[in-house]
Amino acid sequence: MKILGIESAAMTASAALLKDDAIVCEYTTNFKKTHSQTLLPMIRSVMEITETAAKDVDVFAVSEGPGSFTGLRIGAATVKGLAYAADKPVVGVPTLAAMAYACHGSQYVLCPMMDARRTEVYTALYRFDGEAFICLKESCCLPVREIVAEAEACAAETGSRVLYLGDGADVYKEVILSTAAAAPVFAPAHMKSPRASAVAEYGRVLFEQGKAVSAFEFEPVYLKKSQAEQEREAAGLATE
Amino acid sequence: MYTKGTFMEDVYILAIESSCDETAAAVVKNGREVLSNVISSQIALHTLYGGVVPEIASRKHVEKVIPVVHEALKEAHMTLDDMTAVAVTYGPGLVGALLVGVSAAKAIAFAANKPLVGVHHIEGHVAANFIDHKDLEPPFACLVVSGGHTHLVEVTDYGKFSIIGHTRDDAAGEAFDKVARAIGLGYPGGPKIDKKAKEGNAEAITFPKAKVEGAFYDFSFSGLKSAVLNYLNHAKMQGEEVNDADLAASFQKAVVDVLTEKAMAFVKEKGYKDLAIAGGVASNSALRASLTEACEKAGVRFYAPSPILCTDNAAMIGCAGYYEYMSGTRSDWDLNAVPNLKLGER
Numbered sequence: 001m002k003i004l005g006i007e008s009a010a011m012t013a014s015a016a017l018l019k020d021d022a023i024v025c026e027y028t029t030n031f032k033k034t035h036s037q038t039l040l041p042m043i044r045s046v047m048e049i050t051e052t053a054a055k056d057v058d059v060f061a062v063s064e065g066p067g068s069f070t071g072l073r074i075g076a077a078t079v080k081g082l083a084y085a086a087d088k089p090v091v092g093v094p095t096l097a098a099m100a101y102a103c104h105g106s107q108y109v110l111c112p113m114m115d116a117r118r119t120e121v122y123t124a125l126y127r128f129d130g131e132a133f134i135c136l137k138e139s140c141c142l143p144v145r146e147i148v149a150e151a152e153a154c155a156a157e158t159g160s161r162v163l164y165l166g167d168g169a170d171v172y173k174e175v176i177l178s179t180a181a182a183a184p185v186f187a188p189a190h191m192k193s194p195r196a197s198a199v200a201e202y203g204r205v206l207f208e209q210g211k212a213v214s215a216f217e218f219e220p221v222y223l224k225k226s227q228a229e230q231e232r233e234a235a236g237l238a239t240e
Numbered sequence: 241m242y243t244k245g246t247f248m249e250d251v252y253i254l255a256i257e258s259s260c261d262e263t264a265a266a267v268v269k270n271g272r273e274v275l276s277n278v279i280s281s282q283i284a285l286h287t288l289y290g291g292v293v294p295e296i297a298s299r300k301h302v303e304k305v306i307p308v309v310h311e312a313l314k315e316a317h318m319t320l321d322d323m324t325a326v327a328v329t330y331g332p333g334l335v336g337a338l339l340v341g342v343s344a345a346k347a348i349a350f351a352a353n354k355p356l357v358g359v360h361h362i363e364g365h366v367a368a369n370f371i372d373h374k375d376l377e378p379p380f381a382c383l384v385v386s387g388g389h390t391h392l393v394e395v396t397d398y399g400k401f402s403i404i405g406h407t408r409d410d411a412a413g414e415a416f417d418k419v420a421r422a423i424g425l426g427y428p429g430g431p432k433i434d435k436k437a438k439e440g441n442a443e444a445i446t447f448p449k450a451k452v453e454g455a456f457y458d459f460s461f462s463g464l465k466s467a468v469l470n471y472l473n474h475a476k477m478q479g480e481e482v483n484d485a486d487l488a489a490s491f492q493k494a495v496v497d498v499l500t501e502k503a504m505a506f507v508k509e510k511g512y513k514d515l516a517i518a519g520g521v522a523s524n525s526a527l528r529a530s531l532t533e534a535c536e537k538a539g540v541r542f543y544a545p546s547p548i549l550c551t552d553n554a555a556m557i558g559c560a561g562y563y564e565y566m567s568g569t570r571s572d573w574d575l576n577a578v579p580n581l582k583l584g585e586r
Binding site for chain 1 (some may be wrong): 272285288292302305309320339340341342348445479572573574575
């Protein structure tokens, strides 16, 4: 079983190939948001190094969002093109879940967050109960202070602490430190950014749960409507 | 010259276009034979907002790109494996919209092991003439008029252009949209003004025909647009009723006269025997009539694509992509969307 994982929801661009139980190749950058130029060459490198043709891939797993609208679209259009041409299914992996899943077995309440600007973050809450991966709060967009309070409340229930990861945890570190009552834990560099390896591995879990769709059906999860639609809605006007 | 010899295999191009508010895909055989031309238009969606909303357009492209490609292959009774190459519009246009087509095209070409050819959107519009007019070959003069472009160009060879004149401010189609909005016709302005103008008197109001100092072949439409808006404001303040049909007809005439005058002057100066038009505004009935008449008088052959090939479509990208492919153009996997790509640049 071969799963190609693709991540381009935010600053990270990443491609990885999961072959049975091993990540046989991963290529990750956290450099510039030039995903439209870099993502396909990265995928090509991963495929070439592992001597894999697109048709050899069984499932294409992609970080579905939330995240940068443009980044999500580059990932979505790319995965749709690959999956269509290879005639294989797509698994959309919630971006924040993949990030939390990378902290397998952690004792902490896991709070991935990505900067959504204006002191808001795309965030969610997860924890592991032994090997069971539990979602405490689905992906949403919230002010940093609100999610920090909620994460702390969850941690207090289990006598645990909160592990913050993602670029939002960097951008709003001061806010988190000044809001949190219990000492927050910040993920180290190798764990805090989204990775295509985690997208591929958690993609397999979702695939085994029957959550694959076709290249036609897959859609990114933007969470927010466009500014123009939000404004019309606020004015009480129809958007369709 | 790309004469199809017996030793040559047929060349099939799968083309993808997503530069503005149409998601389109087509299969084109040997450059000029359109096997399929599928267009998913978003006009109804953007009408609510009085113009194209880039974020909404980009999202819609993501939704439609694969269905449209699939439909194009199906209508052509072909598979991806049958294609020789994949061509895609990479500019100019809305960056978020372009990125969807470019990303999908790259992935499809890569996974299907086909060469990729990036195509200039305007080069595509010009090429639309090759599809409808099998006898047309470079060199010829071409007037490119759309919502985003107003260019007078010399097509020196397939894929080779010299820009003779361009607009200094608004594109002709943009002026149509703005005037249409001002008289409450809504979006898209071009076809609505065209229709309204048919009921009006084009001589009723005299609007200025803007000239660009020291650059005869350049255009300027913002002054004309302001003159129309001023006329409307003045009438409103005086409590006078404006005849929308007369205004639409007079405004349209001012645009058409300028376009005709410059195109014909250029054709005459260079001694061209062929003049083509391209772009969305090329389907304007007054412009077609005016150029048909002027060309007839001047003994010049006039070419215009059928209306379906004037709007954004992928068949024209497939045609332009074919000539690019035959001349050896290949794009790398790092091909990016270039929103302000200039004509003749790569």
